Structures are given as structure tokens and as C-alpha cells.
Amino acid sequence: MMTIAMCSVAQETSLVGSNDRPVYSNDSLLLQAAVEEKVSVNMPLFQTKFTADPSPMVKGDTLFLYTSHDSSPEDIPDVNERSSAGFFMYDWLLWSTTDMVNWTEHGAVASLKDFSWRSRENGAWAIQTVERNGKYYLYAPLHGHGIGVLVADTPYGPFRDPLGKPLVWQQEHWEDIDPTVFIDDDGQAYMYWGNPHTYWVKLNDDMISTKGEIHQLPYHIEHYQEGPWLYKRGGHYYLAYATTCCPEALGYAMSNSPEGPWEPKGYIMRPTPRDRGNHPGICDYKGHAYVFGQNYDLMHLDTFVHHERRSVSASEITYNTDGTIQEIPYWLDQKPLKQLQWLNPYRRIEAETMAWGYGLKTAKMGIPNTGVVADMPESTGRRNMYVYDINDGEYIKLRGVDFGNKGARSFAVVASTTGRCALTLRLDSKNGPIVGSMEIEPTGGMEVYRTFRTKVKNAKGVHDLFICFSKVSGDTRLDYWKFERK
Numbered sequence: 001m002m003t004i005a006m007c008s009v010a011q012e013t014s015l016v017g018s019n020d021r022p023v024y025s026n027d028s029l030l031l032q033a034a035v036e037e038k039v040s041v042n043m044p045l046f047q048t049k050f051t052a053d054p055s056p057m058v059k060g061d062t063l064f065l066y067t068s069h070d071s072s073p074e075d076i077p078d079v080n081e082r083s084s085a086g087f088f089m090y091d092w093l094l095w096s097t098t099d100m101v102n103w104t105e106h107g108a109v110a111s112l113k114d115f116s117w118r119s120r121e122n123g124a125w126a127i128q129t130v131e132r133n134g135k136y137y138l139y140a141p142l143h144g145h146g147i148g149v150l151v152a153d154t155p156y157g158p159f160r161d162p163l164g165k166p167l168v169w170q171q172e173h174w175e176d177i178d179p180t181v182f183i184d185d186d187g188q189a190y191m192y193w194g195n196p197h198t199y200w201v202k203l204n205d206d207m208i209s210t211k212g213e214i215h216q217l218p219y220h221i222e223h224y225q226e227g228p229w230l231y232k233r234g235g236h237y238y239l240a241y242a243t244t245c246c247p248e249a250l251g252y253a254m255s256n257s258p259e260g261p262w263e264p265k266g267y268i269m270r271p272t273p274r275d276r277g278n279h280p281g282i283c284d285y286k287g288h289a290y291v292f293g294q295n296y297d298l299m300h301l302d303t304f305v306h307h308e309r310r311s312v313s314a315s316e317i318t319y320n321t322d323g324t325i326q327e328i329p330y331w332l333d334q335k336p337l338k339q340l341q342w343l344n345p346y347r348r349i350e351a352e353t354m355a356w357g358y359g360l361k362t363a364k365m366g367i368p369n370t371g372v373v374a375d376m377p378e379s380t381g382r383r384n385m386y387v388y389d390i391n392d393g394e395y396i397k398l399r400g401v402d403f404g405n406k407g408a409r410s411f412a413v414v415a416s417t418t419g420r421c422a423l424t425l426r427l428d429s430k431n432g433p434i435v436g437s438m439e440i441e442p443t444g445g446m447e448v449y450r451t452f453r454t455k456v457k458n459a460k461g462v463h464d465l466f467i468c469f470s471k472v473s474g475d476t477r478l479d480y481w482k483f484e485r486k
């Protein structure tokens with residue numbers, strides 16, 4: 001169910017912003033106003049799971065975003081740890097978009113279980129996935145046990161370990177964290193990593209073996225802490241990173257070579273007491289440049305008591321003529337991302353495609369994805385997913401849905417339920433004009449899906465779409481939906 005944090009005086013005054021105002025108090029009001037649609041701000045991209053360490057990869061018309069996964073309390077195996085502030089991370093997730101505002105979840109693409117040589121049952125930290133010659137390589141830190149690599153034939157997996165051992169493991173220290181991989185124009189691949197020191201090595205063309213020795217930068221990049229992100233743009237090489245803690249910000253350095261030397265250029269987003277950690281992922285997509293990072297804004301809808309339950313946000317960035325990056329404000333101080341293309345509602349839209357769906361959960365069909373390593377399968381590849389944990393007052397929002405000049409005549413949804421669920425279609429807000437409604441009735445079991453249809457009126461042109469839920473009893477799952485012109 002959706003809840004909004006209400007802060008105690010002690011919590012409100014625990015952090016103070018640069019203008020001496022209580023950060024928690026102001027952000028609580030801002031987040032509440034955003035959920036109630038009284039203001040329009042740049043909220044986290046995903047709401048069905050807690051996410052961090054964003055790793056974008058563009059392939060064709062699609063932007064794929066890999067993330068790490070902070071477990072929700074119910075997914076932590078030890079019940080005594082469920083209120084802990086620590087990290088509980090067991091797998092890695094995948095999301096995709098073609099418009100930057102409506103994202104489709106693909107669930108877990110890999111987990112710690114895919115590395116048989118791992119030494120711990122927790123610690124699925126920051127990864128990066130790159131494509132080369134039709135293969136997809138996922139580089140993952142197994143902290144204190146090196147950096148591994150998984151390989152797949154598709155961005156969705158299944159990912160498999162071709163080595164059965166670490167790709168890199170410097171056993172003399174525990175700085176094997178946050179790998180980033182970049183393939184230069186000449187085909188040479190590089191991998192950077194490290195906290196608090198920075199390391200790099202060349203990779204062979206097979207992407208699963210190293211070439212030459214491991215190098216440690218003989219100097220410390222100003223403010224560098226962890227989370228490096230290596231890329232090239234306009235003849236300049238960039239190394240973005242999370243800055244020294246705490247709080248961590250988004251900093252970057254530039255060079256004329258992927259091997260350095262690196263000249264620090266300041267902040268992409270400067271430190272703020274509204275956040276504790278960060279991790280950059282940067283890409284160009286459809287003529288725009290984006291930076292992805294992380295925050296605690298989703299968790300702050302429920303509580304300001306600190307836990308490592310993070311959320312990923314994104315912002316468009318601008319480069320100056322000399323290649324430097326213009327600094328951006330904190331995520332919540334920005335407007336939402338601009339939509340790059342309208343959504344076509346006359347095709348199958350997976351229910352787990354949404355711009356906002358706070359309070360809902362998702363899972364892969366046939367997999368009890370509890371968040372516990374022992375219960376997880378190995379990387380499964382692409383699988384159909386469903387939306388569940390539906391309660392009264394919750395909704396799925398989609399931005400910029402193009403119904404066309406003639407409009408839609410009907411709506412169909414594929415769902416299963418052990419009870420009932422009223423579904424109302426509204427335009428432009430959760431209290432906006434109703435264009436259709438239906439009741440999802442018992443289907444004979446949670447694994448038994450049926451198609452439910454209703455007539456639609458006055459759904460023309462481009463609107464935000466709200467699929468609203470009420471009168472919920474029993475358990476309901478949504479597979480996919482589509483509008484029809486007939």
C-alpha cells in the first residue's frame with residue numbers, strides 16, 4: 001500500500017541543507033505533493049523494487065538499464081536483519097525504454113548464484129554490461145573475491161560464467177569493486193575499478209581475459225571514491241565517479257587517453273545532505289545525453305529512518321564546447337525527463353511497463369523470486385512477468401499515450417485473480433476523466449489468465465493514462481493490456 005513519510009522533529013533536524021532549512025521536512029512535503037500530483041518533479045524511475053548502481057547500454061532503438069537490487073525487508077532471509085540499515089543485495093535487474101519515461105521491467109537477469117566460486121551470499125554490487133560482436137558481457141564485483149564476467153547472447157540473458165573463476169582478483173586487498181568496461185574506437189577494451197584507489201587493465205578481444213599487467217593510478221583523482229564510469233565522447237575520454245563519502249556526489253575527470261592522466265573537472269551533481277551515496281551511469285541516446293544516479297527518494301515516501309534502500313533517477317546533461325559537463329541540481333529540484341516519443345497503446349503493453357507504479361510489485365512467471373539466494377534459479381533469460389500486490393488506491397501511470405485522432409473503442413487486459421478487482425481507466429491524472437471501467441472476476445486460480453474487455457469512450461489524442469485499482473479482494477495479477485480501435 002502507498003504510504004507517505006511524516007517526519008518527527010528529531011528526524012527533520014537531523015540533516016540541514018545549504019540554506020539552513022530542514023531537508024527531511026521539505027522533501028517530505030515535496031514527495032507527498034508529487035505523489036498527489038500537485039507538483040511535477042523528477043522522481044525515481046522505478047518503484048516496484050529498490051534499485052541502485054545504474055548501468056545504461058544502448059542497442060538499436062532501445063536503452064537497456066541494468067541495476068543492482070536493494071532487497072525489500074520481506075526479501076531478507078534473516079528476520080532479525082529486516083530492520084537493519086545495511087546492504088542486502090542478491091541479484092541484478094534489467095529495465096528498458098524507448099522513450100525515457102515509460103520503462104519495462106525484465107526482472108533479475110543474473111544473481112550471485114551464477115558465480116559458483118563466490119565466497120558470500122550477499123553483495124551483488126555495481127555491474128556493467130557491454131555488447132561486442134553480438135555477445136553481451138556482464139562484469140560483476142564479488143567483493144573480496146575479485147571481479148567476474150558472465151556472457152549471454154541477448155541483453156536479457158541467460159548469462160553464464162565462461163571462466164569458473166575471477167577475471168581479476170588482487171588478493172592483497174579488498175578494492176575489487178565497481179567494474180566499468182569501455183571499448184575504444186580501435187577495438188581495444190579497458191576495464192577500470194576500485195575503491196578508494198583506481199585500477200585499470202586492458203582486455204583481450206574475447207572480453208573474458210586480460211592483456212598485460214594491472215595498473216594502479218599513481219595519483220588520486222580529486223574527490224574520487226568509487227563507482228567509475230569510463231566512456232568517450234567527441235574525442236574526449238571521461239571517467240565519471242562517485243565522489244568521496246559522505247555524502248557522495250557525481251564527479252568526473254577528462255583525459256586525451258583511456259589510460260590517463262586524468263584531470264578532475266568538478267561535479268556533475270555536487271554533494272548534498274539529501275543523499276548519502278551515488279553511482280554514475282552515462283550515455284547518449286536518440287540525440288540526448290543522460291546521467292543516471294541513485295538516491296533514497298523512493299524510500300523516503302515511507303520513512304526517513306536510514307536503510308540502504310536506494311532508487312535510480314536520471315537527468316539530461318549538457319556538454320560545453322570544450323567537452324566539460326554543466327553541473328545539474330539534485331534530482332528532486334528538476335522537472336521530469338522529456339518524453340522522446342509517444343507510446344502506442346494499440347500493441348501489447350506489458351503490465352510491468354510504467355512511468356509510475358508505487359505500491360505495486362512484479363515477478364517472473366513460474367519463479368518464486370523472493371530475494372533469497374537459495375531460492376533463486378540461475379540466470380533464466382527473458383521471461384514473461386506480471387504485476388501483483390495490487391491494493392485499493394494504487395495505479396499504473398503511463399506518460400504520453402497516443403490514442404490517435406479517431407481514438408480507442410475498447411480496452412483488453414489479461415489477468416488472473418482469486419477475488420475481484422475493479423479497474424478504471426482515467427486520462428491525465430488519477431482523478432481525471434474516466435474513459436472506461438471493468439471488473440476483473442475470479443479466473444479459477446492465480447495461474448489461470450483470462451482476457452477481460454470493456455468499451456472505451458473519449459480516448460483521443462495524446463494523454464497520460466492511469467490504470468486505477470479499487471474494490472480489491474483476493475490476489476490479482478496483471479499480465480498485459482492493449483487498446484483496440486474496434
